[in-house]
Amino acid sequence: MFKDILLVGIGSFAGGSLRMVVSKYLQLCVAGSFPLGTMVVNVLGCFLIGIVSSLSGSESSISPAVRLLLATGFCGGFTTFSTFMNENVMLMKDGDDFSTSVLYLFASLFLGFVAVLAGRQLVLAFR
Structure with a gap:
């Protein structure tokens, strides 16, 4: 179990660090407030996890440890x-x-958006 936690932690550190670099760099390249950096990171992350999940359980399979990482x-x-x-x-x-799948998609997006608004309102109410 500790090995799994370590693998996930190392991968998270690398992924989070790269997210910050890519997102910040791309945001500098765009005029205005459109969050291009975040959008590119999200789409690129989807592409990468598609590759990794397709390699799991296939003939060119990756190990469970590499999948965790x-x-x-x-x-x-x-x-x-x-x-x-x-x-x-x-x-x-x-x-x-x-x-x-569609229910999960839209419920997550809607409830996540509402939760962010609610969190912001909670903080503003107690300022």
Whole structure:
């Protein structure tokens, strides 16, 4: 168990550090407030976790330890959005119908947005 935690921690450190560098650099290249850096990191993270999850359990399989390091650690540290999107794909892949995946997608986006607004309002109420 400690080895797994260490693998995820190392991957998270690398992914989170790279997220900051890529996001900050790309944001400097864009005029205005559009969060291009975050969008690129999220899409790139989705691409990477798609590769890693496809290599898991295939003929060119990667070990569970490498999967923890790359998918849970690196991609999770790089962006949790990639994990969120991969879970949507897995819902469909595991035999659940498309509507379950769509429900998870929109419920997560809506509830996450509402939760951010609620958190902000809570802080503003006590200032």
